[in-house]
Amino acid sequence: xxxxxxxxxxxxxxxxxxxxxxxxxxxxxxxxxxxxxxxxxxxxxxxxxxxxxxxxxxxxxxxxxxxxxxxxxxxxxxxxxxxxxxxxxxxxxxxxxxxxxxxxxxxxxxxxxxxxxxxxxxxxxxxxxxxxxxxxxxxxxxxxxxxxxxxxxxxxxxxxxxxxxxxxxxxxxxxxxxxxxxxxxxxxxxxxxxxxxxxxxxxxxxxx
Numbered sequence: 143x144x145x146x147x148x149x150x151x152x153x154x155x156x157x158x159x160x161x162x163x164x165x166x167x168x169x170x171x172x173x174x175x176x177x178x179x180x181x182x183x184x185x186x187x188x189x190x191x192x193x194x195x196x197x198x199x200x201x202x203x204x205x206x207x208x209x210x211x212x213x214x215x216x217x218x219x220x221x222x223x224x225x226x227x228x229x230x231x232x233x234x235x236x237x238x239x240x241x242x243x244x245x246x247x248x249x250x251x252x253x254x255x256x257x258x259x260x261x262x263x264x265x266x267x268x269x270x271x272x273x274x275x276x277x278x279x280x281x282x283x284x285x286x287x288x289x290x291x292x293x294x295x296x297x298x299x300x301x302x303x304x305x306x307x308x309x310x311x312x313x314x315x316x317x318x319x320x321x322x323x324x325x326x327x328x329x330x331x332x333x334x335x336x337x338x339x340x341x342x343x344x345x346x347x348x349x350x
Contacts, residue, residue: 147219150244152237154203154251157184159307159322161248165241168219187236191215198238203255204231206325211236223247259304269306269324277308277323280332289336292317294343310340317342 149171152163162180171189179186185201196218200209211226218224223239225247233254237247268274281301284290291297296314306324311317319340322328 148241149218149238150241151178151187151189151198152244152248153187153200153235154255155180155182155185156201156203156206157322157325157327158182159203159324161252162187163244163248198226198236200226200236202228202230202235204228204233204235209235213238259307261305267305268303273325273329274303274308274323276329277321277332278303280329281308281310281321281338284336284338287336290338290340292340292342296342299340310338312340312342315343 147168148165149168150163150165152161154160155162158180160180160182162178164178166178166189168191172191176189176191177186178189187201188199190197190199194215195212196215197210197212200211202209205228207230209226209228213224218238221239223237223243225234226236226238227233228235234247234251237244237251239247281290285299288297290299290310292299292312292315294312294315294317296312298313300311300313302309302311304323307320307322310319310321317340319338321332321338
């Protein structure tokens with residue numbers, strides 16, 4: 143039955159910057175208010191079934207705006223993969239389709255974003271220069287207080303600056319901590335953290 147048809151819907155959360163992939167039946171989409179939230183609770187994609195058309199409102203990681211896109215109901219239910227793009231960046235912001243195809247598309251998108259971030263960071267260009275400057279300032283202050291450490295026990299770390307994020311790497315075990323650096327809320331979140339812990343290796347056992 144059409145009502146039992148399952149669709150996977152995916153997007154990148156612009157707040158926590160994680161991939162969100164959810165599976166829903168047509169019945170669930172019609173009955174649940176069609177709001178598909180990110181687990182962080184700070185963004186959500188909405189789906190509206192409108193007869194022979196389906197309209198999606200998609201939060202966008204790249205331009206921090208919501209995109210309203212639409213397609214035929216037949217395409218929404220039957221296509222192996224549908225891709226919707228951000229007009230500002232030219233990058234995909236949402237996928238709909240079969241589970242395996244959607245997962246594969248999201249994996250490629252994540253890889254593309256990682257490459258773009260690394261290249262832009264190396265060139266010194268950022269999504270928001272003011273936010274990046276504030277994030278780096280906060281990190282310097284936390285570091286001066288000795289507030290950055292790794293679960294392996296090491297307090298030495300390295301910094302990598304990307305397009306819209308920064309990464310801290312433990313100098314001993316290589317553990318990493320990625321911090322978003324794109325919006326004012328990213329600054330507020332970091333200001334609330336007196337310490338930062340890199341999730342690396344386990345600390346050595348105390349000598350007996």
